[in-house]
Amino acid sequence: MSDTVAKAALPDAPQTYATPGKRFPWGDVIFWVVAVAVAFLVLAPLYVLVKVSLSTLAQATAPHPSYLIHNPTWDNWNRLLNWDTIGGPLTHSLIVATGTAILAILFAAPAAYVISRLPRKYRYLAILSVLFTRMFPEVIIATPIASNFFSWGLNDTNVGLILAHLIRCMPLATWILVGSFASIPRDLEESSAVDGASKVKTLIRVVLPLGAPGIAVAAIFAWLDSWNDLLYAIYLFLTERTLPLLTYYYANRGNVTDVATFSVILTIPVVIITLFLQRWIKSGTLSGAVKG
Amino acid sequence: MQQEQAHSASIALETDRLREQPYRPKRGLGVWIRKHALEIAMVSPLFLYILFFMLVPVTQSIYFSFVHEGTSTFTLDNYREIVNRSAFKDAFWNTIGITVFGVTMEMVFGLGIAFLLSRSFHGRGILRSIVLVPMGVPTIVAGAAMLYFVGFNGYINEILYDLGIIDVPIYWQQSGVRGMFVIALADVWKSLPLVVLILLAGLESIPGDVYEAAGIDGATGWQKFLHHTIPLLMPSITMALILRAIDAFRIFDIAMVLAGQAIPVMSSFVYFDYNAGNTNTASAAAVILLMMIIVFVLAYIFLVERRSEVE
Numbered sequence: 304m305s306d307t308v309a310k311a312a313l314p315d316a317p318q319t320y321a322t323p324g325k326r327f328p329w330g331d332v333i334f335w336v337v338a339v340a341v342a343f344l345v346l347a348p349l350y351v352l353v354k355v356s357l358s359t360l361a362q363a364t365a366p367h368p369s370y371l372i373h374n375p376t377w378d379n380w381n382r383l384l385n386w387d388t389i390g391g392p393l394t395h396s397l398i399v400a401t402g403t404a405i406l407a408i409l410f411a412a413p414a415a416y417v418i419s420r421l422p423r424k425y426r427y428l429a430i431l432s433v434l435f436t437r438m439f440p441e442v443i444i445a446t447p448i449a450s451n452f453f454s455w456g457l458n459d460t461n462v463g464l465i466l467a468h469l470i471r472c473m474p475l476a477t478w479i480l481v482g483s484f485a486s487i488p489r490d491l492e493e494s495s496a497v498d499g500a501s502k503v504k505t506l507i508r509v510v511l512p513l514g515a516p517g518i519a520v521a522a523i524f525a526w527l528d529s530w531n532d533l534l535y536a537i538y539l540f541l542t543e544r545t546l547p548l549l550t551y552y553y554a555n556r557g558n559v560t561d562v563a564t565f566s567v568i569l570t571i572p573v574v575i576i577t578l579f580l581q582r583w584i585k586s587g588t589l590s591g592a593v594k595g
Numbered sequence: 596m597q598q599e600q601a602h603s604a605s606i607a608l609e610t611d612r613l614r615e616q617p618y619r620p621k622r623g624l625g626v627w628i629r630k631h632a633l634e635i636a637m638v639s640p641l642f643l644y645i646l647f648f649m650l651v652p653v654t655q656s657i658y659f660s661f662v663h664e665g666t667s668t669f670t671l672d673n674y675r676e677i678v679n680r681s682a683f684k685d686a687f688w689n690t691i692g693i694t695v696f697g698v699t700m701e702m703v704f705g706l707g708i709a710f711l712l713s714r715s716f717h718g719r720g721i722l723r724s725i726v727l728v729p730m731g732v733p734t735i736v737a738g739a740a741m742l743y744f745v746g747f748n749g750y751i752n753e754i755l756y757d758l759g760i761i762d763v764p765i766y767w768q769q770s771g772v773r774g775m776f777v778i779a780l781a782d783v784w785k786s787l788p789l790v791v792l793i794l795l796a797g798l799e800s801i802p803g804d805v806y807e808a809a810g811i812d813g814a815t816g817w818q819k820f821l822h823h824t825i826p827l828l829m830p831s832i833t834m835a836l837i838l839r840a841i842d843a844f845r846i847f848d849i850a851m852v853l854a855g856q857a858i859p860v861m862s863s864f865v866y867f868d869y870n871a872g873n874t875n876t877a878s879a880a881a882v883i884l885l886m887m888i889i890v891f892v893l894a895y896i897f898l899v900e901r902r903s904e905v906e
Contacts, residue, residue: 446659451652
């Protein structure tokens with residue numbers, strides 16, 4: 304439903320604002336200047352991170368930093384990209400992010416399907432109460448979770464961190480999935496039932512394949528959320544490290560080139576994934592569950 | 596025999612009657628549960644998870660905040676203790692300042708960029724992709740990147756120096772208005788894509804007829820914006836603003852990596868206090884943060900939403 308709305312609105316929208324210029328197009332010039340400035344400001348921090356990761360400590364901490372890259376050096380990368388430094392944190396981050404994504408889908412997808420088939424009023428209520436959990440500051444949950452997990456021996460374990468990351472990922476995954484399941488027409492399920500398929504079979508053969516894109520988007524969002532997390536990691540990991548935790552400790556120690564290098568390492572997979580994901584991150588993904 | 600036949604006939608009649616009756620759901624919890632067994636099984640993992648890993652911890656925190664450490668007698672001492680700590684006062688005002696600075700900038704820039712992207716031009720797709728990039732960048736990286744801009748030898752000072760505005764570098768990473776501004780800036784960079792997406796979706800769902808009609812009535816661009824776009828966009832603005840404000844109140848990663856303990860915010864105050872072994876006062880601070888968020892959301896709904904309904 305919401306997808307069709309979004310698609311229908313897209314081709315019309317530009318016409319609404321485009322004004323045919325008759326005089327000298329001052330508006331267009333200003334427009335382009337602003338557009339380029341926006342692009343520049345958005346990309347500048349990433350450029351600086353790459354630049355610092357390619358410079359020596361002396362260059363990076365000089366009183367007047369240069370705007371362009373002079374004499375790039377791979378020293379930081381050679382020093383930090385070895386298994387002793389990065390192996391443990393990288394393994395933890397990968398396992399935890401993947402585990403979180405899989406479990407988030409296993410928990411959220413069935414529930415989201417049921418919610419998407421509720422009468423409109425109840426669906427709205429269910430979605431609101433799932434989103435309501437976002438109002439809790441994470442520290443109010445993390446503090447008792449950390450003390451509980453310590454007494455259960457779950458600190459410094461991947462399982463513990465996965466369980467904690469699900470707290471953050473599950474509401475968002477549920478939201479995305481309700482939107483994508485709601486857009487699957489019910490007629491298909493009904494005709495499948497008329498043909499004699501059981502409820503479970505209909506779910507597996509009809510709903511699951513049609514909901515696959517939404518499931519993929521939800522899984523990737525969960526993966527990213529877990530990959531980016533610092534808060535639960537800092538509460539639960541005391542001797543072990545994840546990549547964000549490693550970056551934080553280096554930042555705390557104040558070695559600027561190392562921080563930049565770790566930041567770039569942390570960002571590369573994420574930027575690649577988001578670029579691939581962009582065609583799906585549209586209005587439909589973010590408002591599908593609440594609309595129509 | 597006859598009796599038996601009559602009995603079975605009456606049963607048959609009864610079943611026929613039941614069949615002919617329009618379907619009416621039976622009452623009773625047992626029947627309902629049996630009928631929806633699959634649905635219940637599908638929802639319960641999520642429900643139980645939310646119960647045990649969100650609602651129970653929140654309750655635990657509230658409980659911890661009202662009891663003495665060690666003994667479990669009721670007390671308000673935890674709250675009394677933290678409100679007198681200067682780090683807590685700093686954290687409280689920093690959080691509010693960051694939220695106000697950050698959300699204001701996000702709404703202004705977000706609206707501007709959403710308008711930009713709602714026009715048709717060559718390179719619209721590319722600009723949209725570029726604007727969305729920070730959404731994927733880890734929050735901690737957004738904070739780390741800002742280190743090179745706000746540092747003593749950072750780029751903000753360098754640009755101001757090159758423009759001849761300052762001679763002596765400014766120390767940005769200090770508690771107070773400067774620190775709030777710096778953290779808010781990093782937060783704006785990171786969160787702008789979400790605001791742009793929500794507002795853009797809202798803009799694209801405004802039908803073109805509205806503008807045509809306004810144009811025929813002789814409305815200028817500014818009038819169209821003020822009297823048509825903004826009111827029609829209000830639901831999207833509300834959604835973006837509430838979502839962003841909640842996240843700004845909860846800000847943690849950016850503040851931790853940019854300033855650590857030097858510029859405390861509520862979340863980092865809770866963490867450091869917990870880390871120092873004061874679970875009870877940490878819980879009290881976390882409960883105060885929750886109250887801040889709830890008060891904000893309620894106040895917004897009552898003040899802004901109600902007024903726009905009346906209008």
